[in-house]
Amino acid sequence: MTTHKLLFLPGDGIGPEVAREVSKILTLLSEAGIGTFETEEDLVGGAAIDAHGVPVTDATVKLAREADAVLFGSVGGPKWAGVRYEHRPEAGLLRLRKDLGLFANLRPAICYPALASSSSLKPELVEGLDILIVRELTGGVYFGEPKEIVTLDNGEKRAVDTQIYTTGEIDRIARVAFELARKRRNKVSSAEKHNVMKSGVLWKEVVTQVHAADYADVELEHVLADNCAMQLVRRPKQYDVIVCDNLFGDILSDAAAMLTGSLGMLPSASLGAEDAAGRRAALYEPVHGSAPDIAGQGLANPLAMIGSLGMALRYSLGLGDVADRLDQAITNVLDSGSRTRDIAAPGQNALGTAEMGNAVRDALKPLLA
Template sequence: MKQTLLLLPGDGIGPEVTAEALRICQLVAPDIAIEDALVGGASIDRHGVPLTDETLARAGEVDAILLGAVGGPKWKDVSRDKRPEAGLLGLRKGLDVFANLRPAYCFGALVDASSLKRDRVEGLDIMIVRELTSGVYFGEPRGIDTDENGVRRGYDMSIYTAPEVERVTRVALEIARGRSGRVCSVEKSNVMESGQFWREEVTTVHKTYGEGVELSHMLADACAMELVR
């Protein structure tokens, strides 16, 4: 059965990058069917919204999606619910892509091209697994308003459920089994209840599904420092 790739070039450098990626795709998979659609600012310009229902529906039907970038100064005055980035968040939530894999690998030929010293980046090979469809990006209530004392305020709610933490933790544990056998869970349990909840749930999941994988915990601030030490 022929497979289908949905191309979503997006805005800014997105079309340029996806065009080159598409060339590679067509070389390694010449029989794949290519479709394209708009997202982000390009979709706003054409359809008035950053992500149409039709594009989201088609994204859920195809075999793969190649997404460029969204946003730019052209749309800086668009209302928040219609901003280009809302299209990206809509894809994440609509497709339930809850685990974002972000590998950090330093090729030997590029060691001296880094702004960090050679002894900091040589041999770098880290996989960051980021929860993508919960937390402060999607929590409710959220907004900007005025309180009962007439003071203007802005607020966002960070919420995670046990099943949401479990599924992304299991992804991290499974990946670790094929790598170093270690997972470091990062949060803000020292100052945030959602961070404390995250740590507790990750620990619980590890007891059930973490055989052969070492689990540690680290605060986000310390982790940022350790990444460049």
């Protein structure tokens, strides 16, 4: 059997709880002869600050580079609210993205039929929803320099964040979006603000050039990011793949996630460029945060974390067929009426974290036979 090397970074809050449910799935896959999964675990975020004084160590970054895939839980919480900005828990995740070159963030927004009524929108607007947001992850305003707060001569303070993009950065994320669209419904919507931002002007220009040169078979539309946000609420199923910069991708992907009923349902993948051997650095994480208010209570929904494993199987481990079966197992569990607290109807008896993990494992087992 092929050996796959995985690094677990459970992090803070509910991260360790949902990560444990992934381990159950991996054990089942090993028992079914799918492959051998070598796992290692390390600290990130607040847990790393407590142990090492920094949100991620050089040694952990090295382990991440050597792994076939990183499975990341969540970081942050009120316990670390007073740490220096540069050492906040979230800085550990930002460093991993930057140092591993994880420039392409894939965030699906899928509304399972059984959960259409859980969305804040009318069921007919979201039932069957399946869109993918491709977010540029290592450039833009989150990383641009200068990034500072300075005191002016008159005593006022001025804050500066710099939005920077190069042709190459836009070109490579556009190609990821077009390639993914070819495997889906063959449509890309490029969201930016060329009407008020020079970076948006360049973004639109480069995406248009890439499309004309190599992807003319894919439908392309340009949409202003604010209008895209409105359309996601008005008529979300008009979209297939949405490609956008770091800032707009952060905002639009959270909006799209809530169309599905719960942040606890959605996985994500962050991918680097392929090397000469076709291997790419990759980190997989649930969209939800650390949820410190329910941490340690066994209430968290593990489906986003389990779905993140599914994306790892598909994009890093060459096990797309197994990923399909894992997706089907999740669908079957939801169709059976099983719910965690975040997606349960009022008065419904909700499953705990471990119970939901067990339900997915049990539903997957016959699909692997």
